[in-house]
Amino acid sequence: MSSSETEITSFHQQWTRPHLLGLEELSAEELTLILNQAAELKRQTNQCKTKISLLQGVTIANLFFENSTRTRTSFSLAARRLGADTIDFSSSGSSLSKGETFIDTAKNIEAMGVDLIVVRHRSPGAPHLLAQNVRCGILNAGDGPHEHPTQGLLDIFSIRERLGRIEGLTVALVGDIAFSRTARSNIWGLQKLGAHVILCGPSTLVSRDWEKVGVEVCHDLDSILHRVDVLNLLRIQFERQATRPFPSVHEYAWLYAMNRRRMALAKPDILIMAPGPINRGVELTPDVADGSHSIILDQVTNGVAVRMAALWLIAQRNQELVPSQT
Amino acid sequence: MAQMADVLIRGGRIIDPGRGLDAVSDLLVLDGRIAELRPEITLPENFRKVIEIDATDKLVSPGFLDLHTHLREPGREEEETIASGTAAALAGGFTSIVCMPDTDPPIDSPAAVEFIRLQADRANHCNVHVLANVSKAGKGEELAEIGQLVEAGAVGFSDATQPIQNANLMRRALEYCLMFDRPIFNVPDVQELSGSGIMHEGMTSMLLGLPGIPAAAETVMVGRDIILSELTGGKIHLQNLSVAESVELLRRAKSRNALVTADICPQHFTLTDESLRSFESNLKVRPPLRSANDVTACIGGLQDGTIDCIVSGHSPLAIEKKMQELDQAPFGMVGLETVLPLVITELIRPGHLSWLDALAKLTCNPARVLGSDRGSLEPGAIADITIVDPEAAWQIDAGNFVSLSRNTPFHGKSVYGKVEKVFVQGELRFNSTERRTMDV
CATH class of the missing domain: 3.40.50.1370 (Aspartate/ornithine carbamoyltransferase)
Known part of the structure; x- marks a missing residue:
């Protein structure tokens, strides 16, 4: 051997x-x-x-x-x-x-x-x-x-590979928490390894009840960007939603899409992740998806x-x- | 099985909730009716042959009356038949049941009502009262021919598992039934709110990612139905209450003497939504298992009389339907054979209800909802009697059910209290010592 x-x-x-x-x-x-x-x-x-x-x-x-x-x-x-x-x-x-x-x-x-x-x-x-x-x-x-345990693991693996640790990091999961298995697996995995987790998205998709499991809930993306080490942008699960939980994709993107303006508010070394498939222009703009902070292909x-x-x-x-x- | 219309039950603890009686006494049944009730009855010499039964340390109650059974015949005889369902009722201590109209075809015609009654007579187990559809084909659009259905023997009206969504149809039904003095039964659930929900909306549904049914789906319709009953003067019976706020709305309505009554299934005072963490499909019921707070409030509603009746909600389902993914499996559990032990184990023994109060919810209270003369041990009453061994400790075994279906989450649960003997019109129709030979 x-x-x-x-x-x-x-x-x-x-x-x-x-x-x-x-x-x-x-x-x-x-x-x-x-x-x-x-x-x-x-x-x-x-x-x-x-x-x-x-x-x-x-x-x-x-x-x-x-x-x-x-x-x-x-x-x-x-x-x-x-x-x-x-x-x-x-x-x-x-x-x-x-x-x-x-x-x-x-x-x-x-x-x-x-x-x-x-x-x-x-x-x-x-x-x-x-x-x-x-x-x-x-x-x-x-x-x-x-x-989606292997998705959660690969997200955590990718963060650890880049930053060398999980403990003490602040990781924000943005978007469709209600319908996202990736969010749930990430929440459990990140919390157990000592990260601070923020859930951010529209109030129809991010329940305040999540605070009871010890995560932070926020509906205003701009307000948290300055203290976030990792941003994981979850796909909107249109196929699971019986009634659309926000008025339009346009309004969603206006509130939550990661774009150049928001990158300017973020920490200079922020990591941008997305579990994919990504909706370009909805969760993030192409320049952010393909930019230097993005580790989307590492994740794959x-x-x-x-x-x-x-x-x-x-x-x-x-x-x-x-x-x-x- | 031996038939006897003349019986002397000796030394039992007689509980007759309708008149608050709880005393050790003998009970004499002659010609299928209660003849006499007093300690140490002595019969004259040369009196006709009366069979004596020793009921020392046993409870003697009016036969139980279940307001909510799905018999599945016609249409789904692989899950239950009128014969098997009424036999299961006897095994659970029920001498009368109310069957739901969600059969195939539905019970929306006099012929359908008469078919049920005929099959029940043939089976000759327990009494069957027929609840007929309130709307044609149970579609919730137009009133069924309620007058003719009453004539055929319908005791009340509902669309079974389909809540009456249309408020105007409910209003018309309540008004129309005033002529016939029949109640409308409804399972309160606003479907725009419950949607494709699978379980109670709360922390557990959020963690499991299962679509939730909010408590408000029930409470909003409870409120609507109370208001429509008060508007029309019609009688409404709310089925399967499960939510704290529903109990509170009903409590206030009753303080105004609204003509509203309500029932609850045992799962809603014993189990909570957290049990769904096992993804066990037998826990998928409608209304869903609610929060611990709701369970506490429902027990409070039982204690102060806000909730009048306890029902089986007996919903037999084939094993291949239940052995599916949680979103595919249909809602429902069987209940006829587990109501009594759950009431004893979860309500009486912990001290939530006295025997008198608990048995009232299985006897005189449901009889009052129907305007039935059953559910009493007064001299002259029809001798429907259930004898219970209150201390018998046993484990629920779905494999031993008389029902054709096995879909219960209570399999393996340790419980107290067993049905020993059941008499219908003075005839011994169920005897626990010979249940294996019972003709189903």
Whole structure:
């Protein structure tokens, strides 16, 4: 065993969870463990570009019941970089459209010899339901507006990579908090690692009740920019909103879009992030998205690293899945 | 099963809430009616054969009356039939139930009312009172033929799980029913506010990202219905109260002698929205499980009489419908067989309600809502009687339900109090010791 492999395997011995369903239930130690594992795998794979054979012989299914390009591709690539086989199952409509329930679909996929299931679903709790009904490990790739743990991890990873720490930073999540799974996973992860979190957006999308979990709530973006280290601009989830929570996109952009004027109010070393896909001109203007403060494309690369780490840790926990680990 | 119209129940603790009676006594039933009620009844020699039952340490109550059962027949017989639902009612201590009209076809014609009554007679388990649709096909647009439905035997009107959204339809229904002295039942819920909500709107829904149903969706309609009842003089019965502010509105209305009554399901005085953190679909009910503050207020409403009745809200659902993602799974839980133990365990034993007050909400109060002569143990009354072992400790096991459906979140819960025997018109229709052989 080479020294680098020793380093990789040292992390998994402390990981005990059979599934990755959310960040709310993880401890700071567990979060740090995944982040460290991701950093190590990023280095091992030459910035996620080359392959290593940690998960050879493992089959990973991507079950996507909701549209996704980025997350599905990122999970597939992460699996392949580790030498696993992947299969994709997509169904944007209801799983019942062919008369089959969601659980039956998953059980069928599992019966084909799948070891891990990556699931995205429009309904909060759907991955938890799967975890109770199938034997293989489940990774939540987004359940409605509830959680998107690997997105939260990759955002935190990207901040830590740039700034070297999370503790003591002020991170603002801007926009559609109500319908954002990215917001929830970020809130839990950032808080546990010691960051101060501000939620900023229209009062119809940012409830004051969030103060009860210890975050700051603010509806005026300009007023906080001078003290924010990181700005994470969340996409407006038009598809989840039954009635539009603000009068127009134009008014939203006027109140919350990150543009040149607002950049002038910000700290000189502010980091600009966005989980994507971004609506240029709504959450941020193109000059900000492509500017020197933006780490949006780093986030995408780091997504592969974080997902490699998550797949590896979960697969190791369900050890019998990995044939050649002796 | 043995039938007996002449029964002597010895030594039980008789609780007859309608007249505040709580005393150890013997109870004699002759020809299906209560004949005599006094300690140590001795029958004359050569009296006709009367079967004696020892009820020492047991409670003897008027048979329970449930104002809210979904029987599913016709249309969804895989979930419940009139025979299975009425058998489940007996197992829960209910001698009369009111069935909801959301069948397929709906109960909006005299023929449909008569079908239910005929099937109930054939099953010969408990009494079935039919609630008919207040609007044609339950669509909430035009009044159903209420006069003819009354003639066929409808005891009241509602659109079941569809709240009456149109305020003018509600007003007309209340006015029209004045001629027939029948109540309108309504589940208060303004659908513009509840929308596609899945659970109570609050901290838990916010954290889980589940669409919320605000408390105001209920309270706004409670207010509307009280005002329309006072405008028309019509009787309204509000079903499934769950919100603190609803209880307060109702309390004030009752202090003005408004003709408004209300009921509650056990889940709304036992469970809170936080339990949805498990994403368990059996906890998806309508109205949703509310906050701890609402639960406390509802118990307060039960204590001071603001909430008149406790109902099962029995909503049988096939397991494949419930075993779905939370947004796909339908609302509802079964209830007939768990009401009594939940009332005893969660209301009586903690001291929230006395036996008299608790049983009133299952007997004389629902009878009063319907204008029924049941729910009493007065001499001359029809002998619908439920005998309860109040101390029996057991675990709820959905697998043992008489109902065809199993959708309960109370499976595995430790409870007290078991239904022992149930008499309908003096006939022993349920006996816990022989329930396995019961003909469903």
